[in-house]
Amino acid sequence: MYPRKLVLEKGDTVQLHFDSLNYEPHSATFPVDVGKEIVRGSFYPSCDPDGDAGPGPDNPPDLEAPPFCADPTQLELNFDPRFVPVGGNGTFRGADLESSGVRGLLSPLGDDNWDLAFTRTSGDEPFRYLCLVHPWMRGRVVVR
Numbered sequence: 497m498y499p500r501k502l503v504l505e506k507g508d509t510v511q512l513h514f515d516s517l518n519y520e521p522h523s524a525t526f527p528v529d530v531g532k533e534i535v536r537g538s539f540y541p542s543c544d545p546d547g548d549a550g551p552g553p554d555n556p557p558d559l560e561a562p563p564f565c566a567d568p569t570q571l572e573l574n575f576d577p578r579f580v581p582v583g584g585n586g587t588f589r590g591a592d593l594e595s596s597g598v599r600g601l602l603s604p605l606g607d608d609n610w611d612l613a614f615t616r617t618s619g620d621e622p623f624r625y626l627c628l629v630h631p632w633m634r635g636r637v638v639v640r
């Protein structure tokens with residue numbers, strides 16, 4: 497996410513690099529509000545007595561702290577389905593989700609670079625993005 501603030505011309509494409517992230521994957525997810533919504537819908541525990549294949553529901557955690565379930569084999573950690581995969585079509589227009597997905601050497605997506613085009617000016621407020629894995633990691637893009 498360096499530089500923290502990137503200044504572009506309308507129509508520019510940015511290539512984000514994820515190589516050398518051997519043990520710590522990251523994402524670049526636009527816009528920041530959608531990224532925050534994905535983070536809020538992820539990492540929450542539930543207890544599923546019959547597993548994913550069973551018809552029974554996921555239950556709220558039995559315990560407030562790990563292992564969360566009275567029977568630890570029932571523990572599930574839930575993620576928003578938009579957390580890991582690539583999101584969008586590679587062109588950011590200011591509101592819809594565009595996400596690199598979670599990338600790094602050990603990620604299912606690998607550590608390939610990711611291109612994102614900017615076809616709209618950002619106006620008074622820069623476009624803001626974050627990393628879904630580390631939501632405090634953020635950057636801004638000004639498109640003129």
Ligand SMILES: [Cu+2]
Nearest residue numbers: 522627629630
């Ligand atoms: Cu990160």
